[in-house]
Amino acid sequence: MANICEKLLAGCIGADCDNPIFAGMEAKAWIFNKSEIASFTYSQTNPNLITAITMKTYDDDGTDVSYVGYTISQLGKTPFTGTNTSLVEGNISNKFTETFNFVVPDNSPTAAMLLDNIANGKFVVIAQNQYDGSDNQGAFQVYGAKKGLVATAMERDAYSEDNDGGWAVTLTAENTPNSALFIEHKTGTDVDTESYLDSLVDCGE
Secondary structure, three states, X not given: OOOOXXXXXXXOOOOOOOOOOOOOEEEEEEEEEHHHEEEEEEXXXXXXXXXEEEEOOEOOOOOEOOOOEEEEEOOOOOOOOOOEEEEEOOOOOOEEEEEEXXXXXXXXXXXXXXXXXXXXXXXXXXXEEOOOOOOOOOOEEEEOOOOOEEEEEEEEOOOOOOOOOOEEEEEEEEEEXXXXXXXXOEEOOEEOHHHHHHHOEOOOO
């Protein structure tokens, strides 16, 4: 008899020789205030796959508001360096810590106001992997969907050659239940995840 809540392996582990894994992330990500997301829609066949995001259309006082997300664009050859997920061993169940790193390439009053809000906010970030997975559904990875990412480190070194004097920011979600979550959106039978995410954001342009 299996233990309560025991997870059982249900598939083979091996490399996809026709689509071998490789490292790397694209330079653009999408960030949302977690409190402004109404819900996620999950795949009926895979609990690690999100198919849609519903943004709130009302404020806490009932006022109609169209909440949106924003983009994070990075410079350099290795955007979002240090982003990772690691196992956290627990007494009852094992969980995961998600870490998302990015650089704010600015140091100004406008940047300071942005950083002050990041320092005390809770976020969901979607980043694009260069490798799209053996099932072609692993390109867009979601961080913080369950518990929200919070700032755990923010640092600016005026002489940093790595960040050119910008702010290095680390967002973390501790003890999350999933090793990874992804999003794939379809309109009809066409996969249009990137354009769908773009439709949810506004950068004031």
